Amino acid sequence: MTWVESVSPSFLARHEAADADDADRVLYSLERTRDRLQQLFPRAIPEMTVVLHRGMVGLSLTNPLLPLSWIATAPGARRYVAGWVGGRELHVLSPATLQTRASNVPGSREMLGLAPSALYARRIIAENNLELRQARPPVRVGLELRWAWLVEGGARWFAGQTEHSRAAIARRLREGGRPTFPPNTRDAPLLGPTVIDLLARERGEQAAAQVVCRLHPHGPRGTLSKAFNSRPMTHVEGAWRSHLARLAAGN
DSSP: OOOOEESSSEEEEEEEGGHHHHHHHHHHHHHHHHHHHHHTTTTOOOEHHHHHEHHHHHHHHHTTTHHHHHHTOOGGGGGGOEEOOSSSSEEEEOOHHHTTTTOSSHHHHHHHHHHHHHHHHHHHHHHOHHHHHHSOOOHHHHHHHTTTHHHHHHHHHTOOOOOGGGHHHHHHHHHSOOOSSOOOOOTHHHHHHHHHHHHHHOOOHHHHHHHHTTTTTTOOHHHHHTTTTTHHHHHHHHHHHHHHHHHHHHH
C-alpha cells in the first residue's frame, strides 16, 4: 500500500495512490463547504488534514471510540457513521468505500458522499461553540453525547445531507418506535438535522448557525425555547413531528 498526499488551499489529504482522483473531489467539496461556512461562523480552522481509509477496520484503529459511536446509533443510520474529526485531522472512509455502504434507499449515496463535509461542519461547530471549545476532553465527550441532536444534527444539516434523507427518515418512522424530542443519541445522525431544518425554514440559516454555537444552561429544551422565540415546547414538538411526517412523505 502506497500512501500519497494531495493538497488544496485549505486542506491536505493523505490517501492511497489509487484514490488520487477521489481525493481531489473530496478536497474540492470540502473547499466549497468551507467557503459556505465561513459566511455563517466567525471562527475558522486555518488548515486540516484529511485521511481517506478504505475500510472500517483501518478507520477504527485511528479512534477506538468510533465503534462505540457506531453501536450507539440506531441501526438504520449506522451506515452514515463513516468517520471522525479531531482538532486538525479528519478521518473518513474513501469515496469508493462510502458508496459500497449505500443502501437501495433513495438519497443514501448522496448522504454518504457528503460525509467528509458533515465531519468538517462538525469541527466548525465545535470550534464556534463556546461551551464545547472550553470544556476539558472528558467533559466535552459527555456534552457532545447529550447534545448530539444539536452538534451532529447541525453538522449534517449544514453539510446538506438533510435534503437527501427523506426516504431514510420514512424508513426510521416505519421501523422504529416513536422518536423522542429532541432526538436522542441513537437518532441524532438522522433526525437531529430535521430539528435544525425546521428552525432554518422558520427563522433562516443564520439563526440556525447561532443556535448550534451555544449550549443553553437550562439544557436542550432551553435551547429550543430560545430558538423558537419562546413558543411552548408542546407547540415546537408538534411542529417538528408534523415536519417529520412531511419529510417522510416527500413534501
